[in-house]
Amino acid sequence: MKKKVNLLEGPIFKTLMTLALPIMGTSLIQMAYNLTDMIWIGRIGANAVAAVGSAGMYMWLSNGISTLAKMGGQVCVGHAIGSHEKQKATFFATATIQLGIIFGVVYGLVTLLFYRQMIGFFELTSNEVISQAQIYLIITCGFVVINFLNQIMTSLMTAIGNSRHPFIATTIGLGLNIILDPLFIFTFHMGVMGAAIATVISQSVVLLSMIYYAKKDTMLFDEVKLLKKVKVSYFTRILKIGIPVGIQSMCFTFISMIIARFIAGYGDVAIAVQKVGSQIESISWMSAEGFGNALNAFVAQNYGAGNIERVKQGTKSALKTSILWGILTTLVLLLLPEIIFQIFITEKDVIPLGVDYLQILAFSQLFMCIESTLAGTLNGLGKTLIPSTVSITLTAARIPMVMVLSTTFLALNGIWWAISISSILKGLVITVCFIFVMKRLKISRKNFVKN
Numbered sequence: 001m002k003k004k005v006n007l008l009e010g011p012i013f014k015t016l017m018t019l020a021l022p023i024m025g026t027s028l029i030q031m032a033y034n035l036t037d038m039i040w041i042g043r044i045g046a047n048a049v050a051a052v053g054s055a056g057m058y059m060w061l062s063n064g065i066s067t068l069a070k071m072g073g074q075v076c077v078g079h080a081i082g083s084h085e086k087q088k089a090t091f092f093a094t095a096t097i098q099l100g101i102i103f104g105v106v107y108g109l110v111t112l113l114f115y116r117q118m119i120g121f122f123e124l125t126s127n128e129v130i131s132q133a134q135i136y137l138i139i140t141c142g143f144v145v146i147n148f149l150n151q152i153m154t155s156l157m158t159a160i161g162n163s164r165h166p167f168i169a170t171t172i173g174l175g176l177n178i179i180l181d182p183l184f185i186f187t188f189h190m191g192v193m194g195a196a197i198a199t200v201i202s203q204s205v206v207l208l209s210m211i212y213y214a215k216k217d218t219m220l221f222d223e224v225k226l227l228k229k230v231k232v233s234y235f236t237r238i239l240k241i242g243i244p245v246g247i248q249s250m251c252f253t254f255i256s257m258i259i260a261r262f263i264a265g266y267g268d269v270a271i272a273v274q275k276v277g278s279q280i281e282s283i284s285w286m287s288a289e290g291f292g293n294a295l296n297a298f299v300a301q302n303y304g305a306g307n308i309e310r311v312k313q314g315t316k317s318a319l320k321t322s323i324l325w326g327i328l329t330t331l332v333l334l335l336l337p338e339i340i341f342q343i344f345i346t347e348k349d350v351i352p353l354g355v356d357y358l359q360i361l362a363f364s365q366l367f368m369c370i371e372s373t374l375a376g377t378l379n380g381l382g383k384t385l386i387p388s389t390v391s392i393t394l395t396a397a398r399i400p401m402v403m404v405l406s407t408t409f410l411a412l413n414g415i416w417w418a419i420s421i422s423s424i425l426k427g428l429v430i431t432v433c434f435i436f437v438m439k440r441l442k443i444s445r446k447n448f449v450k451n
Contacts, residue, residue, distance in 0.1 A: 073242070078300025
């Protein structure tokens, strides 16, 4: 596997897959961090799962804040590399890393000051769950700057066609996490706290690996200086592209937190079901999102180079692959829900609830894959406002749907149907928007910051 992929030349499908497979692998490995925690924490009991699920919402929220920097950075670096402007690319990369550090430190400090209020939002009923959730939140979000930098380094390496090194670094971290989780949770009898510590240590090792690989790079990172003063215009451009996606991610999480309060009304077991179910389902959407990230880098470089036809052909090729993946994951969740769910929670009264969740969400998997792919192209073009608006609007529609459907005979299942229906609508609407944009696509030199 090549360290860097030439995104501007060569067979499109082969180029995309060479870049996408490590990215998808990285996404799956990042998801495996959470799945590993869930497998071991699930052995403690549903209360521990509910605690991690509640606190984990804030880690999810933090991803939206890191996206403010990483999305704009990836797109801007890709545009600059595609137009053969390395100096601008290094300025964009430096600014992105600086933003990531600032955002991560501030978020960590806010968590340490307001962790009680943050967990209190969910109105949990068990003192044990509340205490465990607070501990998990303090540790994971207190050191969230490490996770921010990992995401940013991954996005910048992807922008230059290097998806191999982030994959290797993340794999090393997963291997360490698999070893540390049972050690801290059970051997040292640290429970939920042990899972959090294991995750932070593993993420730290990933960051050190990323820095090691960056120091060997000559395409971008060799001229990136952390303390370099960068013009305000570079920060402005990054945030202009990143803010819609960041707001989308934060709104998605915040809406999910509101829905979690509805779920909490059915008891802590319902929260555990949603947490585990969403982790299982994430195998589908994180794979699609990983492919979308590869398409983002592909489109950004080719758009910067003025290769509009290659942008279109790349999107068609990616869409075919994501549709096949969506169909496959739909069938797996429909046909094998019980077998999959009981890997994580073995309590017999919980399993039927998990089966309902997986089968209902199965109907939206294909549309979710389509949404992720087309959003990858639109984001790579710098048109982040379109997919973000579609996502925010239809995700927000979940709240009234939950309020209505959960009061019918569907009860808790009404919440799962609200989530599934909104995902189907997002896939359909973004397809219409994508067709409209591609018919009018032109090169705009306004995408590039002037010296």
